[in-house]
Amino acid sequence: MDDLPDARADAVLFDFSGTLFDDTGVLDPAALVATAARHGVELDQAEAADVIRRTLRHVDSPEGFAAREGSDLSPEAHRSVWTALIADAGPYGPELVAALYACLTDPEAWRPYPDTVPVLRALRDAGVRIGVLSNIGWDIRPAFARVGALEPLHTVVLSCEHGIAKPDPALFVLACERLGVSPDRVLYVGDDPVKDGAAVRAGLPVYLLPSERSVHRPRGLAAVLRLVH
Incomplete structure (x- = not known):
């Protein structure tokens, strides 16, 4: 031995x-309400929660997982892929997409x-x-x-x-x-x-x-x- x-x-x-x-609670309705307001989009908590549910359902779908391939190879690729996925989930306008992406990558979240x-x-x-x-x-x-x-x-x-x-x-x-x-x-x-x-x-x-x-x-x-x- x-x-x-x-x-x-x-x-x-x-x-x-x-x-x-x-990674399960990064997107939070209250945080999205505040961030969206800074991007010029008014949401209440119920609306924010619905936006988050729709977004997660899309990005975590088989199609979403496939689209995310290669998104982690550079900051530019990540932003491009994830903002496109978020936009398609609504579809959402650019201001709300920017707010969602900001929440997703916020160290505080x-x-x-x-x-x-x-x-x-x-x-x-x-x-x-x-x-x-x-x-x-x-x-x-x-x-x-x-x-x-x-x-x-x-x-x-x-x-x-x-x-x-x-x-x-x-x-x-x-x-x-x-x-x-x-x-x-x-x-x-x-x-x-x-x-x-x-x-x-x-x-x-x-x-x-x-x-x-x-x-x-x-x-x-x-x-x-x-x-x-």
């Missing part, structure tokens, strides 16, 4: 949406799960290197900074800044290089079996979280501490 390799990780890479920060910040800080205090790797079309660093979770991170690798997106193994390799740790010593934590699970193709062990989630409940990230230690 003494000849078994050390299976502990020296670093952890996390996905962003649905792993560290909740993205909330961490209850265990996100404690686990990141515990890993930092244990000397574990930490990174975030995300398929995203906008800069998520302000969302981390807002809750005091940016300082523990050693690197943030975003698909829109490199023109590469998961499941391409090259993005995982790049993130490991940024961490300065060999892929076989980096635990990847995500929630998508296809895109996040592809980390194994780059040599990383993977821990996948269940798909059911709520911003009001811990995400199950404490298991990462047990896996690392």
